[in-house]
Amino acid sequence: VNPAYYDLIIDATNQVLPQTNLRVIQTNTIITEHDFKKIQSVCNELLAEKKRRIFHDKLISFMDPQLFEKNHYENSVEDMIRYMAEKLVALGIAPEAFTDSVLEREAVTPTSFDNKVAIPHSIVCSTQKNIGFVIVNEKPLRWGTFDVQIIMMIGVNHQQRMDFKYVYSNLLEHFENSTTVEKLIHASDFHNFIDILTS
Missing domain, CATH: 3.40.930.10 (Mannitol-specific EII; Chain A)
Structure with a gap:
């Protein structure tokens, strides 16, 4: 898996994945409401982090x-x-x-x-x-x-x-x-x- 192309891995296999810097969410084979909320929460965190990085980079070039x-x-x-x-x-x-x-x-x-x-x-x-x-x-x-x-x-x-x-x-x-x-x-x-x- 090339982390340049992905932000998140959703894994329903419950197998041990190779070491990666990506966020990994373990879910049930059939996604439950709890799994969905967990995925949604992590996606919101990732979007907020991305927004902060973009703002930081643009702010550094502005100031x-x-x-x-x-x-x-x-x-x-x-x-x-x-x-x-x-x-x-x-x-x-x-x-x-x-x-x-x-x-x-x-x-x-x-x-x-x-x-x-x-x-x-x-x-x-x-x-x-x-x-x-x-x-x-x-x-x-x-x-x-x-x-x-x-x-x-x-x-x-x-x-x-x-x-x-x-x-x-x-x-x-x-x-x-x-x-x-x-x-x-x-x-x-x-x-x-x-x-x-x-x-």
Whole structure:
């Protein structure tokens, strides 16, 4: 059996199978309701594991250790946006117009949420690649009507929009969990932050 092509073996023979890294479920020769529930449970586990692996891989390509900071403070939301956007510009990831575009978008309505997270972004897809620049602060910054401790500035590449949508929807799902957000606020470093998001 080549494990590259299979995730699970359902065995109704009750024979000793050769050693394999695949999950094996022993069942009765005629599948019972108990067997079916056992198979369904393992399949759900495998699907969840696969989803976590895909999200982890896409998140790693979306984020960068050099674009993760702890306890960086600015005097205002505008100053924070300028600091983050100009760093992306300096690294050659975003065009010169990126900073003004993010500020223009922010002027329409604040990009903060009621979960201690703000996600400032440009109006247009203009970055060299999909990117997330994260600052995590112990002290909150008033951002619109909410206090924010996690700031994730995002840049979107036009050709990579589908990958971005996948990452973004998963991020929003995790940010909706207040327990996860609290853990993220206390993440020790970039890798710990990623581990919390993908655990």
